[in-house]
Amino acid sequence: MNIGEASTASGVSAKMIRYYESIGLIRAPQRSGSNYRVYSIDEVHTLRFVKRARNLGFSVDETATLLGLWQDKARASGEVKDIATSHIAALETKIAELQGMVKTLKHLAHCCGGDHRPDCPILDDLAGLSPPEPRKGH
Amino acid sequence: MNIGEASTASGVSAKMIRYYESIGLIRAPQRSGSNYRVYSIDEVHTLRFVKRARNLGFSVDETATLLGLWQDKARASGEVKDIATSHIAALETKIAELQGMVKTLKHLAHCCGGDHRPDCPILDDLAGLSPPEPRKGH
DNA sequence: TATAAAGGTTCCTGTAATGGGAAGGTCAAG
DNA sequence: CTTGACCTTCCCATTACAGGAACCTTTATA
Structure with a gap:
């Protein structure tokens, strides 16, 4: 899945996906031979999580924390x-x-x-x- | 009155006074021989007007309009x-x-x-x- | 197949309304 | 005369994006 499809699937604009990657909120995805970003379903889920958190008014920083807790299976x-x-x-x-x-x-x-x-x-x-x-x- | 006094008298920081001047919200005041900004009472009143409008959530643009209306004695x-x-x-x-x-x-x-x-x-x-x-x- | 459109890439700029700070000039008091 | 408080301009950072330029890749069509 390249960035356009991931954008449609997650509701996060391609521009923002790149931005979130640049600030370290999400990890850099794999690249195709032609240097296109390639996203997995899991990464789309992460984008959706981010979108939802932002919609609820969490800052990007707070979202990063929540994301960390979400991905930490042992979190409280x-x-x-x-x-x-x-x-x-x-x-x-x-x-x-x-x-x-x-x-x-x-x-x-x-x-x-x-x-x-x-x-x-x-x-x-x-x-x-x-x-x-x-x-x-x- | 120089910028520090005008700032104290109006509640607008010196930094913001210069900024408001730079974007044209307020007019450039006179300058002293040593290039210091010199403010009159009227200009302090204007700064207070701006402060109050900003406190009420008006944008700088809206504030500019309100300021124009305020200074227009014939406005409706x-x-x-x-x-x-x-x-x-x-x-x-x-x-x-x-x-x-x-x-x-x-x-x-x-x-x-x-x-x-x-x-x-x-x-x-x-x-x-x-x-x-x-x-x-x- | 040639080409054009639709995608992708990076990088730079701008937004709103400030805060912070550097480098340097000026003024008043001790 | 020095110290410190003030002033000056100019540049950078902030938040969370949007827009666009310049250029490359993929896909669809004539």
Whole structure:
């Protein structure tokens, strides 16, 4: 199987397969006589694993660790759970941040006439001209 | 006021102030005889505006637009509201994505013993060995 | 068979928004 | 006058890719 087929089979672009190889996330596959990369089914499975991990928001570094644990038949599931758990916490922090932004923006947009007048609470807030986030209850 | 003071007063690092100038987000300030950047109060206000917009998740490009609108005394608030509104939508999409990741990971982590046995539903899912997201009700 | 299209190869560039640091000029205090 | 804190420009690194140039190989077609 050359890189195009492996790409289709795994859902990882050929470009990314080469990239993952270059950074050492996956091992270099065998080469054909004409220097084409040749992939086995197992290698495609590895690519799929990587794809799934990336889709779940794991960084390439985290994915490398998970991949190592996956390929280690004697690994303990505790390690994996720890990685997943701290990843969940990081995601939740990010979510909270974004929700804070949304809340502020919604408040500002709500106060904004959205008409043809130049008055704009959003800009006023950005400029620091009005207290956007009441420090005390409302 | 030189760049260090402007940085302290605005909360934008000196490094970033130079960067914003280099990409044209802010205008180049005057220079002292010894080629030091010299900032006015107004320029510090601009930097604060930029900081606040970036904190609210607006990209540098969006910030440039908002800045233009802010400095345009004849602008209509509708334009600003539109930008804010579509930004809110983008943030909410991102939030939903992250929440999806968290949900899947929590499910997997919940199913994972976290003990010393090699069994691990998280890795099994990443490898595509088990149906992680039931397509039908549970 | 000649050729063209569709694949593969490496290598370089760019992205967004910074952080870090080197090499060197300037300013204020001791 | 030296020291240290500041400033200047310029280059490199980051993350996870995408795009493209230049060139080689395989396959399909005229």
